[in-house]
Structures are given as C-alpha cells and as structure tokens.
Amino acid sequence: MATLEISDLHAEVAEEGGETILQGVNLEVSSGEIHALMGPNGSGKSTMAKVIAGHPAYEVTGGDVLLHIDPDEFEGVDIDDDQTTWDLLELEPNERAALGIFLGFQYPAEIEGVTMVNFLRTALNAKLEEREELFEDEDEETADGGDTNEDAAGYDTSPMEGPADEGDVGVAEFQEILAEKMELLDMDEKFAQRYLNAGFSGGEKKQNEVLQAAILEPSIAVLDEIDSGLDIDRLQDVSKGINALRDEQGSGVLQITHYQRILDYVEPDHVHVMIDGEIAKSGGPELAEQLEDKGYDWVREEVYEAA
Amino acid sequence: MSSEDLQDTDTEARFEFKKKESSAFQAEKGLTEETIRVISEDKDEPEWMLQRRLRALEQFQEMPMPDDWPGAPDLSEVDVDEIVPYIRPDIETRGGAENWEDLPEEIQDTFDKLGIPEAEKNALSGVGAQYESEIVYQNMKEQWEEKGVIFCDMDKAVQEHEELVREYFMTKAVPPSDNKFAALHGAIWSGGSFVYVPEDTTVNMPVQAYFRMNSDGMGQFEHTLIIAEPNSEVHYIEGCSAPKYSAFNLHSGGVEVFVKEGAHVQYSTVQNWSKNTYNLNTKRAIAEADATMEWVSGSMGSKATMLYPSTILKGPGATDNHITIAFAGEGQDIDTGAKVYHNAPNTKSTIESKSIAKDGGRTNYRGLVHIADGATDSSTAVECDALMFDNESTSDTMPYMEIEESKVDVAHEATVGKIGDEDVFYLQSRGLDDDDAKQMIVSGFIEPITEELPIEYAVELNRLIELEMEGSLG
Numbered sequence: 022m023a024t025l026e027i028s029d030l031h032a033e034v035a036e037e038g039g040e041t042i043l044q045g046v047n048l049e050v051s052s053g054e055i056h057a058l059m060g061p062n063g064s065g066k067s068t069m070a071k072v073i074a075g076h077p078a079y080e081v082t083g084g085d086v087l088l089h090i091d092p093d094e095f096e097g098v099d100i101d102d103d104q105t106t107w108d109l110l111e112l113e114p115n116e117r118a119a120l121g122i123f124l125g126f127q128y129p130a131e132i133e134g135v136t137m138v139n140f141l142r143t144a145l146n147a148k149l150e151e152r153e154e155l156f157e158d159e160d161e162e163t164a165d166g167g168d169t170n171e172d173a174a175g176y177d178t179s180p181m182e183g184p185a186d187e188g189d190v191g192v193a194e195f196q197e198i199l200a201e202k203m204e205l206l207d208m209d210e211k212f213a214q215r216y217l218n219a220g221f222s223g224g225e226k227k228q229n230e231v232l233q234a235a236i237l238e239p240s241i242a243v244l245d246e247i248d249s250g251l252d253i254d255r256l257q258d259v260s261k262g263i264n265a266l267r268d269e270q271g272s273g274v275l276q277i278t279h280y281q282r283i284l285d286y287v288e289p290d291h292v293h294v295m296i297d298g299e300i301a302k303s304g305g306p307e308l309a310e311q312l313e314d315k316g317y318d319w320v321r322e323e324v325y326e327a328a
Numbered sequence: 329m330s331s332e333d334l335q336d337t338d339t340e341a342r343f344e345f346k347k348k349e350s351s352a353f354q355a356e357k358g359l360t361e362e363t364i365r366v367i368s369e370d371k372d373e374p375e376w377m378l379q380r381r382l383r384a385l386e387q388f389q390e391m392p393m394p395d396d397w398p399g400a401p402d403l404s405e406v407d408v409d410e411i412v413p414y415i416r417p418d419i420e421t422r423g424g425a426e427n428w429e430d431l432p433e434e435i436q437d438t439f440d441k442l443g444i445p446e447a448e449k450n451a452l453s454g455v456g457a458q459y460e461s462e463i464v465y466q467n468m469k470e471q472w473e474e475k476g477v478i479f480c481d482m483d484k485a486v487q488e489h490e491e492l493v494r495e496y497f498m499t500k501a502v503p504p505s506d507n508k509f510a511a512l513h514g515a516i517w518s519g520g521s522f523v524y525v526p527e528d529t530t531v532n533m534p535v536q537a538y539f540r541m542n543s544d545g546m547g548q549f550e551h552t553l554i555i556a557e558p559n560s561e562v563h564y565i566e567g568c569s570a571p572k573y574s575a576f577n578l579h580s581g582g583v584e585v586f587v588k589e590g591a592h593v594q595y596s597t598v599q600n601w602s603k604n605t606y607n608l609n610t611k612r613a614i615a616e617a618d619a620t621m622e623w624v625s626g627s628m629g630s631k632a633t634m635l636y637p638s639t640i641l642k643g644p645g646a647t648d649n650h651i652t653i654a655f656a657g658e659g660q661d662i663d664t665g666a667k668v669y670h671n672a673p674n675t676k677s678t679i680e681s682k683s684i685a686k687d688g689g690r691t692n693y694r695g696l697v698h699i700a701d702g703a704t705d706s707s708t709a710v711e712c713d714a715l716m717f718d719n720e721s722t723s724d725t726m727p728y729m730e731i732e733e734s735k736v737d738v739a740h741e742a743t744v745g746k747i748g749d750e751d752v753f754y755l756q757s758r759g760l761d762d763d764d765a766k767q768m769i770v771s772g773f774i775e776p777i778t779e780e781l782p783i784e785y786a787v788e789l790n791r792l793i794e795l796e797m798e799g800s801l802g
Binding site: 114135233 | 748749750751753754755756757758759760761762764765768769771772773774775776
C-alpha cells in the first residue's frame with residue numbers, strides 16, 4: 022500500500038518570470054485506487070503530472086509531494102521504519118521511478134536505435150538497482166554505490182542489449198515477462214524489436230506507455246491523457262491495461278483525461294476537476310457524468326461563488 | 329623502461345621521454361632524403377620503392393598545407409620539420425613493450441575499462457603481438473592459401489609479392505600527388521596490411537588487422553592495399569579500438585582498395601587516437617563495373633582529424649556505401665566525410681554520416697559527390713545527422729555536389745540536434761539516471777554503424793563512446 026500525498030503544491034515554469042501554473046494543489050492517491058483528473062485545457066493537469074515525476078522545466082515554489090510506502094511491497098530490500106515516507110521533490114526523476122512513481126506521457130519521446138526489449142529490460146534493472154541504493158544510502162553511509170567494473174565484464178548478446186548478466190533480470194527471463202505482458206495488452210510481438218516509439222502511431226504509443234507501466238509495476242501511475250487520439254478498439258485495449266494495473270498489480274492510478282469516454286471502460290473511484298491550477302471540486306464517478314453534460318463552467322462558477 | 333617513466337600523461341613529458349630514445353635521429357631535423365634512404369634500407373626494399381619514396385618526398389616538399397579550406401582544422405602545430413625525429417622511437421619499440429606492466433598506465437586503464445581480457449589486451453596493445461600475430465596469420469594462411477588469398481604485412485608484401493605491390497602501390501588510387509599528407513605518407517610509410525583475393529573467391533570471415541597496429545613499429549604511417557579480383561568478396565577490418573600510446577603527434581595512413589568487376593569489398597575501421605594526434609589520412613577505392621564498395625568507419629580521439637574516404641565509381645553499375653561516425657570532445661576538431669565520383673552510368677552511392685559533439689568539440693561533415701557528364705541514371709543519397717550535448721559544441725555540414733549530368737537522382741538531408749531534454753527526461757522517468765539516459769540515446773544514434781560491425785568491434789565502439797562521455801579517457 023503506497024500513498025501519494027500532494028499538499029498545497031505551487032509550481033511555475035522554471036525560467037525567469039516563468040508563469041505560475043499550480044496554485045495550491047491538494048490530492049491524495051493510494052495504490053488500488055483509480056482517480057480521474059479532469060479539467061479544461063491549460064488548467065495545469067499535465068504540469069502537475071510532470072512535477073510529480075520531476076520534470077526540470079518546472080520549479081516547485083511551495084507545498085509538498087510525499088510518497089508513503091509499505092515496506093512489505095518492496096521485495097528483497099530491507100526498509101527501516103523511518104524510510105517509509107519520501108519527499109519526492111528532493112529526488113531525481115529516476116529515484117522517484119525507483120520508488121514506484123510512473124508517468125505515462127501524452128507525447129512520449131521517440132528514441133531511434135534503441136529496441137523496446139533492450140530499453141525495457143535496462144529500465145527494469147536500473148529501477149531495481151536504484152531502489153537498493155536508495156535504501157542502502159539511508160541505512161549506512163559506507164554503502165558502496167556499486168562496483169564500476171561490474172559492467173565491464175563483457176557482453177554475451179548483441180552490444181545493444183547490454184551484458185547478458187548485468188542486472189537482476191537476465192535477457193531470457195525478461196523476454197518471457199515481456200511476451201506475457203504484451204499478450205495481455207494484445208500487442209504484436211514484433212513490437213519488442215522495434216525502436217522505442219519511433220514510427221509508432223498515436224495509438225501504439227499510448228499502448229506502449231501502458232505496457233511500460235505493466236512491466237515496471239509502479240505503486241502510483243500518473244497517466245497523462247492516455248486516451249487522446251485513440252480509436253475505439255485501441256481505447257478498449259488501453260483501458261484493459263489500466264484496469265489490470267490496478268486489479269493485478271494493485272497500482273494506484275491518477276488518470277488525466279479530457280473526456281468521459283475512457284471512464285466508460287475504466288471506472289474511477291474518485292473524480293477531480295482542476296481549474297486554474299487548483300483542484301476545484303472532487304467527487305465520485307457521477308461527477309464525471311455531470312461534467313460531460315454541463316462542461317466545466319458550472320464548476321468554475323461554483324468555486325467563485327464559494328470564494 | 330618502467331611504467332613510472334611513462335605515467336605522466338603530459339604530452340610534452342612523453343615526447344621528451346621518447347626523444348631520449350631517438351638519439352640516432354636527433355641531428356636530422358626535418359624530412360630529408362637521407363632519412364628516407366635509411367628507412368628504405370632498414371626495410372631492405374627494392375630500388376623502385378626507394379625511388380617512389382624519394383619522389384613522394386619531393387612532392388611533399390612542394391605542396392602547400394591544406395589550410396586554406398573553409399573551416400579546415402587548425403594544423404599550424406603540425407611542424408613538418410619535427411616529423412622525422414618522431415619515427416625513430418617507434419622503430420626502437422618495434423615489437424611493442426615486452427610486458428603488459430611496461431605499458432603506460434593510461435593504456436592499461438583503458439583496456440581495463442573496456443573490459444578486454446588479458447590475452448586480447450596483449451594483442452591489442454602490441455605486447456607480444458608479433459608472436460600473437462604470427463599465430464593468427466598462420467591459422468588464416470592455411471585456410472586461405474589454398475584459395476590463393478594473400479593476407480600479410482605490407483612490408484612483407486613488398487618482398488614477397490613485389491609485382492602486385494609495384495603495380496598497385498600509390499599508382500592508381502592514391503598517388504602521392506593527391507595531397508600533401510598522401511605525399512608524406514608515400515615518403516615515410518611503413519607497415520600496414522596487404523590483402524589479395526583472387527577471382528571468384530569469397531572470404532567469408534572478416535579479415536582483421538587490429539592486433540598489429542601497435543606492434544609494427546611505424547604503424548602511424550601504415551599503408552593498406554586491398555585488391556579484390558572480379559567476383560570476389562572480402563570484409564577487411566582495420567584499426568585498434570583502444571587509444572594509442574604514441575609520442576607521435578601525426579598519423580598519416582593510406583588505404584587503397586581495388587574492387588574489380590562484380591567484386592564486393594567492405595572496409596571497416598574503428599580507431600581511437602590519443603588526444604595529441606593529428607589524424608590526416610587518405611583512403612580511396614576504385615570500383616569497376618557492378619562492383620560494390622562499402623566504407624564503415626568510427627573516428628574517435630585525436631586533436632584534429634581530416635578523413636574523407638573516397639570511391640571512384642569507374643564502371644557501370646558500381647555501388648558505393650559510406651557509413652561514418654565521428655565523436656568530438658573538448659578541444660577536438662573532427663572533420664570527416666566522404667567523396668564519391670560517379671564516372672559511369674547506373675552507379676549508385678549512399679553516404680550516412682553521424683557525428684556527436686560534446687564539451688565544446690567540433691564535428692564537421694565535409695563531403696563531395698561528383699556525377700560526371702554521361703553518368704546517366706546514377707543516384708546518390710547523402711544523409712548527415714549531428715547530435716550535440718551542449719551549447720558550447722559545434723557541428724557544421726559542408727556538402728558539395730557537382731552534378732554534370734541531368735538524368736540523375738540526387739538527395740541530401742542533414743539534421744543537427746541537441747540531445748533533447750524531453751528525451752532524457754522520458755528515459756529518466758523510467759528509471760535510468762541522467763548519464764545512462766544520454767548513453768542510451770547516443771548508442772541508439774550510432775546503431776546504424778554498430779550493426780554493420782562484427783560484435784567485438786560494436787561492443788568496443790559502444791564502450792569507447794561510453795568512456796568518452798564519462799570523460800574518463802585521457
């Protein structure tokens with residue numbers, strides 16, 4: 022059980038005179054829950070997703086982003102009682118990933134020359150290694166950050182695949198994991214040998230984001246407009262993947278969306294409306310239906326009236 | 329010689345150290361006829377080779393430095409008068425150091441970082457390489473000799489295959505008159521490889537010559553001559569993918585490739601020079617009808633490199649492909665590219681050039697595609713991609729196209745990009761740290777090169793770039 026706790030979060034664009042985007046966000050997402058975050062364009066939804074993941078383009082000017090973790094969920098790592106709460110804002114993006122934060126991108130990067138299978142195995146092993154280091158470093162200062170000669174042992178496989186024995190998950194073992202997850206998402210096995218997102222259609226990219234979440238098994242997955250630009254078949258595949266994240270891995274999902282459409286397939290436990298960099302209103306699934314009918318203006322009016 | 333003597337990586341100090349060894353030539357400042365005669369005599373060469381050397385020397389002395397090209401690397405430090413005294417120490421160390429421990433520490437370190445096993449290290453570094461290479465040659469010989477394939481040291485080829493060498497050596501592809509450094513090479517060349525593949529013969533494993541680059545004394549001016557008779561096929565791989573220990577500050581190699589009718593030659597090289605080296609080479613292939621020439625090269629290290637492998641598509645239907653990669657770090661100016669002459673109809677060429685610049689380094693693609701009048705239905709496609717790490721680094725593209733025939737297909741595409749923050753963040757958000765994310769992007773960027781190379785070279789190329797990116801190569 023992990024909980025992402027965002028309180029009074031303020032953030033602006035990280036440049037001189039940068040625009041203030043988040044103006045005091047409060048939100049709590051726990052594993053096993055699906056939260057939908059809705060709101061008009063420019064209200065700060067994507068910014069919040071990126072701030073959670075540690076994007077350098079934004080500067081946090083106030084508030085906290087904490088992650089509370091359950092030691093039992095981290096297999097093979099000794100976690101002391103005082104290591105269960107982490108201030109994400111003090112960590113690098115890869116350290117946040119290691120602790121179980123996943124960001125599904127609206128526009129994922131295309132990396133030529135790097136096959137999906139190589140990338141995903143590298144990411145999985147990097148995450149496991151970083152995780153050990155995070156808890157070791159807290160534990161004892163003498164902990165060695167890793168033997169630099171370790172990866173100089175040579176390669177058994179293609180050079181692009183990295184040394185066969187590097188990391189916790191070997192090539193053969195990983196192939197199995199990947200095949201299983203891809204089958205779950207109805208993805209063609211040829212995907213594994215394609216270059217990361219390069220030449221993928223919009224739908225394939227979104228599916229790929231969900232596949233990555235399935236493999237990295239985050240405790241909290243923030244999915245930024247994972248449903249935009251999908252046809253109905255692909256929307257169903259992606260939804261199936263999101264449901265599996267919660268149901269089979271127990272991940273918490275913060276799903277950013279414009280449309281009610283995906284919520285027909287992925288039923289949220291909570292729905293939040295962000296307006297002008299704040300969560301203006303929260304409710305259950307019925308809130309999404311209201312928004313579908315009435316748009317966002319009535320929420321805005323409600324907020325201003327209350328103020 | 330103890331390793332302590334060589335530990336100081338300061339160029340000046342190393343140079344001074346080497347000078348002590350070179351007392352025989354101390355008095356001979358500048359490149360003289362006398363020097364050339366000594367080299368030739370030392371090698372017991374036939375008179376005609378001595379005469380070619382002397383003629384090349386004359387041409388070298390007459391020609392100007394290539395310093396008037398737009399954007400040419402600064403060669404003002406290349407002091408021709410200092411060149412000759414640099415030769416002797418290498419003769420002294422012919423055969424390499426006797427023990428692994430005697431090698432300079434930076435070389436030992438590099439091999440360790442590359443993760444190369446001890447035996448391979450010895451071969452690569454030139455320790456006992458003559459012994460090692462004898463064995464390698466011997467095995468190869470037995471397999472190939474039956475088919476008439478020749479693969480040997482270039483100096484040995486002058487003795488044992490004199491007629492072939494006399495016909496092809498710097499007469500057709502790279503005459504000394506080609507450029508100042510080709511002339512210099514013609515005068516003081518030494519070592520290198522000779523490859524001869526008879527008609528209708530396919531050498532189905534790559535012919536590799538990296539193990540002998542350091543062992544053979546004056547390898548800094550090595551000459552490679554490849555002759556592929558009609559319908560033969562060979563893949564030759566040259567170079568040492570580890571940094572060279574060298575008191576030289578000049579490497580001027582020469583490569584000549586003859587691809588006869590219907591033959592197919594691939595020449596691959598991964599080379600990494602010490603950061604004080606000026607790397608000025610001339611490489612050229614002549615492709616007859618329906619022949620295919622492929623150049624694959626990774627240029628790393630050096631202070632400045634000027635290298636433009638070229639192919640003359642002489643016969644109809646001939647094809648030429650170039651894949652090059654260059655990496656420039658702090659203080660480095662890597663000026664590379666390709667030249668192709670389409671001199672016959674139905675000829676095709678592709679050039680794919682990739683460069684990476686970091687910490688203020690400069691890369692430049694300098695290319696020439698010439699399509700002669702009458703080379704109808706020929707096509708060429710040039711693609712250059714540059715990747716930069718920071719705002720201090722620079723990358724230029726200087727493609728020259730001389731198209732004298734209208735019935736041709738010409739394409740040129742160039743991209744220059746900085747390693748994108750969004751790309752790095754994407755990988756970081758998946759768990760890779762900043763360095764690993766950048767390394768992965770660069771590995772992907774050079775993937776078209778690595779996939780053309782045998783696995784050992786691809787691995788070493790990747791590792792070298794990784795080490796360059798960490799800034800851990802001296």
